[in-house]
Amino acid sequence: MTSPDGRLDDKPGVTIRCQDSSSVVVTFCDRFSFDADSVHYAVELRAPGLTARVDEVVAWIWDSGLTAFLEKLVADYRGWDGERSWQTHDRDLTVSAVFRSGGYVGLTWTLRPWTQAAGGWGASVTTWLEAGEQMACLAADVRNFLTTEQP
Template structure:
């Protein structure tokens, strides 16, 4: 699920592949920071016939409402829940909707929506399915590490 730079401790990319169809993928990559308050990064989604990229997504350092805590809450609720749980960036250019599925799986629908207020804006979504146990725990940990590591 993860890619590392030359320094093993440097997490350069997090890739989430659908358990049912490995051609469906979400990648967090190209992280950079201009200050101690936030991290900017890109998100790419791919599926058969679809390739889309969102540049300039923002994660605020130490934000308890960010995506890592959202994913960690899904891991903690491994016995399941009713309905859909949602999370979105402050700019609403990336959102994730989680649905608990039978057999101990979670469906995560990742939607990119850059330029949402501009004429001609677009959106693209893919859904990945992961196991509630180890796969979700690994994803939550990798996302936290990716977003919180200090970058130069």
């Protein structure tokens, strides 16, 4: 399930919970901008025995974007063969999608900051969502999170 994050500080956020295991969670939070060309935000992954966070994922206005990738998955709700993937320009966030019989989409969220640095790290979790309504809600929530003006 996806939901606008009910954070106590009222800052916008999106939480994605795996339908198969509610302890697997991806959170988009702490959005800010330096200029009109980009949006910066944090992504957190949580699963039993795992907590990982990247603080400055960047969405550029000229980039095809995560929202466009998710909306394409929504449009193909009847399924597809193989794996589809998207990544940020800096490659610190990658999302891979597969379609499972029964109408479910598996999204593997991978954080890999400092890809050029020795000793870098990576972490991944997979969330399963219903291909129709749940994916449509996720795409809308992410679009709203990345495009809504901050107070």
